[in-house]
Amino acid sequence: MRSGAGRAGAVALLLVMIAGFCAPLLTALEGQNPSDFNGDLVDGNNGGNPYGSFGGVNGSHWFGVEPGTGRDLFALVVYGLRTTILIALAATVVSVIIGTAVGMSMGYLGGWFETVLGRFVDFMFGFPTLLFLIALQLIVPSDIPKPVVLAVVLAAFGWVGTARLIHTQTRQLAAREFIDAARASGTPLRRVLVGELLPNLIGTLAVVVALSFPATVAVSAGLSFLGVGIGADTPDLGVLIGSSITWTYTGADAGYLIFPSIVLLLIVLGATLLGDALRDAFDVRTEENAR
Amino acid sequence: MPEPLLSLQHVSKTFRGRATPFGSSEAKHAVQDVSLDIAPGETVALVGESGSGKSTLSRVALRLTDATAGRVLFDGTDVTQLRGRGLRALRRELSVVFQDPYTSLNPRQTVARILTGPLRNHGLPRDQKVLDELITSVGLEPEHLNRYPHQFSGGQRQRIGIARALATQPRMIIADEPVSALDVSIRAQILNLLGDLRDERGLALLVVSHDLAVVRGIADRVAVMQDGRLVESGPVEQIYADPKDPYTRSLLDAVPVPDPHRRSRPLPPTE
Numbered sequence: 155m156r157s158g159a160g161r162a163g164a165v166a167l168l169l170v171m172i173a174g175f176c177a178p179l180l181t182a183l184e185g186q187n188p189s190d191f192n193g194d195l196v197d198g199n200n201g202g203n204p205y206g207s208f209g210g211v212n213g214s215h216w217f218g219v220e221p222g223t224g225r226d227l228f229a230l231v232v233y234g235l236r237t238t239i240l241i242a243l244a245a246t247v248v249s250v251i252i253g254t255a256v257g258m259s260m261g262y263l264g265g266w267f268e269t270v271l272g273r274f275v276d277f278m279f280g281f282p283t284l285l286f287l288i289a290l291q292l293i294v295p296s297d298i299p300k301p302v303v304l305a306v307v308l309a310a311f312g313w314v315g316t317a318r319l320i321h322t323q324t325r326q327l328a329a330r331e332f333i334d335a336a337r338a339s340g341t342p343l344r345r346v347l348v349g350e351l352l353p354n355l356i357g358t359l360a361v362v363v364a365l366s367f368p369a370t371v372a373v374s375a376g377l378s379f380l381g382v383g384i385g386a387d388t389p390d391l392g393v394l395i396g397s398s399i400t401w402t403y404t405g406a407d408a409g410y411l412i413f414p415s416i417v418l419l420l421i422v423l424g425a426t427l428l429g430d431a432l433r434d435a436f437d438v439r440t441e442e443n444a445r
Numbered sequence: 446m447p448e449p450l451l452s453l454q455h456v457s458k459t460f461r462g463r464a465t466p467f468g469s470s471e472a473k474h475a476v477q478d479v480s481l482d483i484a485p486g487e488t489v490a491l492v493g494e495s496g497s498g499k500s501t502l503s504r505v506a507l508r509l510t511d512a513t514a515g516r517v518l519f520d521g522t523d524v525t526q527l528r529g530r531g532l533r534a535l536r537r538e539l540s541v542v543f544q545d546p547y548t549s550l551n552p553r554q555t556v557a558r559i560l561t562g563p564l565r566n567h568g569l570p571r572d573q574k575v576l577d578e579l580i581t582s583v584g585l586e587p588e589h590l591n592r593y594p595h596q597f598s599g600g601q602r603q604r605i606g607i608a609r610a611l612a613t614q615p616r617m618i619i620a621d622e623p624v625s626a627l628d629v630s631i632r633a634q635i636l637n638l639l640g641d642l643r644d645e646r647g648l649a650l651l652v653v654s655h656d657l658a659v660v661r662g663i664a665d666r667v668a669v670m671q672d673g674r675l676v677e678s679g680p681v682e683q684i685y686a687d688p689k690d691p692y693t694r695s696l697l698d699a700v701p702v703p704d705p706h707r708r709s710r711p712l713p714p715t716e
Binding site: 334353 | 532536543544551
């Protein structure tokens with residue numbers, strides 16, 4: 155990859171990913187864990203604000219502590235990172251698979267199938283997803299783990315963009331003569347799709363994954379921020395940022411807001427830069443750069 | 446006349462106009478009531494300018510698209526309505542070479558993979574020996590098998606396309622403008638290769654072309670299409686020496702003559 159921004163994005167994303175997956179290791183290194191309450195580190199007379207500067211940053215609490223509870227913020231951030239990444243990754247993988255299957259079958263089969271499914275895709279595209287997600291979170295039984303619910307609903311609405319992009323790409327590819335050549339020699343439908351078409355969509359799919367991952371991270375953090383995503387008991391970046399806002403408004407040190415935000419920014423920005431570089435490298439037309 | 450291998454009987458193909466909110470555009474009658482027989486081992490040239498329906502007719506014959514009316518018979522069997530497995534014999538015994546060797550080969554597949562495809566579809570042996578034979582039969586080397594299409598020139602790619610068409614040992618090949626995307630300098634090589642393979646293997650050949658000069662050396666019979674209709678057909682020498690239809694005459698006039706001072710017909714017979 156020749157793009158400097160893309161390379162920087164890849165490095166940032168990789169670092170954050172590693173940090174998330176090595177969360178237990180990193181917190182062990184720091185000597186903390188995300189569930190210990192340290193009441194002695196916060197000033198009860200000052201609304202539960204941490205002692206010390208910048209939210210109580212010191213050698214044993216690298217990002218300071220959470221106001222009120224005194225939980226170690228670094229541990230919360232790396233564990234939260236892990237939740238956020240896993241949810242977004244699962245949602246992205248599932249939605250890309252659904253989107254690819256729908257888009258490819260529409261683009262290749264055409265006819266009434268394409269028309270009917272195309273209308274459904276348009277309907278889904280215009281659907282007020284966020285409102286629906288909020289409503290759905292409220293009615294789903296509470297014994298289903300919240301992260302799973304979140305991943306499923308993100309996937310259920312995330313495939314639409316992928317389907318549209320893959321649909322147009324497949325239509326263009328299907329018009330190429332090597333597809334006719336495959337059909338003329340009697341290649342079964344499944345093998346035309348998987349053996350002939352899919353390998354030509356790999357570049358596009360890499361871009362789709364790299365660009366829809368950060369978008370999914372942002373939406374899932376947004377939902378948690380609004381309080382309808384992950385419950386407060388599971389460490390999650392969106393939850394952390396959501397609760398930090400209140401603290402920051404009421405005069406707590408901005409460190410509680412800044413550390414999780416920077417990490418979230420690194421994921422989203424890193425993946426987006428990487429995705430943009432991939433898009434340019436593979437010369438894929440997405441809806442953003444089509445105009 | 447022997448039993449035809451491929452028989453197109455009163456074939457018509459109409460493309461429906463596109464429906465828009467402001468009414469639908471006019472339907473296009475790409476092929477209208479065309480009948481054409483090709484005997485085993487015979488080479489027929491289908492000529493006409495672009496838009497005359499010759500490519501559509503060949504796509505109908507290949508069952509890549511459905512005829513609106515008429516029948517397609519291959520080796521005495523009506524294949525017009527067959528689908529899926531019913532088309533196996535046709536798919537195996539009738540191959541195609543496309544015009545553009547840049548889009549007719551899957552850019553993500555090696556040559557070996559491209560050649561294996563048709564063999565796999567019909568459960569034919571596809572070991573190294575078979576592939577080596579195939580690739581050398583079109584004048585390429587076995588070491589080319591592991592390369593990708595972009596590593597070849599246009600002429601070499603068309604050879605790969607021909608090797609793919611030969612893979613299932615068909616009885617007939619339809620070549621849709623097989624040389625028009627190639628440099629003039631290599632057209633003769635590809636046409637000669639097609640002619641040699643036809644002679645060696647007793648193939649029937651339908652060569653679609655807009656260029657009468659291209660098909661002269663290779664065809665036994667010429668069929669001329671204009672606006673979706675067959676306007677003239679006959680032995681190649683007769684068409685060249687004494688074209689009946691004014692359209693055929695205008696096509697012949699478009700063929701450049703090596704010596705402009707001898708521009709007048711009839712052209713001297715070849716061979």
